Amino acid sequence: MPYRVDIPADREPLVHILNHVGTEKLLDTRQRMFRTIYDAPETTLTAREREGMRIMGAARTNCPICAGMRLWRDWPGFDGGEIPEEFYQNAIDCNYDWEGFTDREKLLIEYADRFERDIESINGDDVLWERMHALFTEEEIGDTNLMLGCWVGTGRVLKALGIGSVCVVPPSAETLAALRNDQLSEQPVMAAAE
Secondary structure, eight states: OOOSSOOOTTSOHHHHHHHHSSOHHHHHHHHHHHHHHHHOTTOOSOHHHHHHHHHHHHHHHTOHHHHHOOHHHHSTTOOSOOOOHHHHHHHHTTOTTOTTSOHHHHHHHHHHHHHHHOGGGTTTOHHHHHHHHHHSOHHHHHHHHHHHHHHHHHHHHHHHHTOSTTSOSSOOHHHHHHHHTTTOOSSOOOOOOO
């Protein structure tokens, strides 16, 4: 798959697209959004619930770095302990019969699958929404949709610009640090729009 932007020879394509293609303010916003979503200290969605939703889209984007990342291992501050590889594979496969999923994990993976593949069917599905409201607070439903919007949107950007099977795997420590946006300060520096 060809890249649709110029990738400098000394940069990892994924890092370049995510951190250097665009205006400074919008790139800073995207980087902070990722940090907030992946760190997510305020959400009550568990690490496993978030990883179940994230990994499916990462695998579908066909980016080996994204699909190979295990946030419990690769993202300092992503709390929740080790998540077994079997969990990831069953989430990618949308294997809702796997006994290792909780009811909440299973429903979030189903929701994430539909969010990505069949968004038109979600709003009108009263049974789905009864199930969602039985297991999740409205705040958790909001967090779910914000996270999925970020992940699905970013996955589509990466596919549009040519990310695929050419990423360097395993990623270097420098690449992981750049993807985590380790350089960010806690508070954004905001200037008035011109």
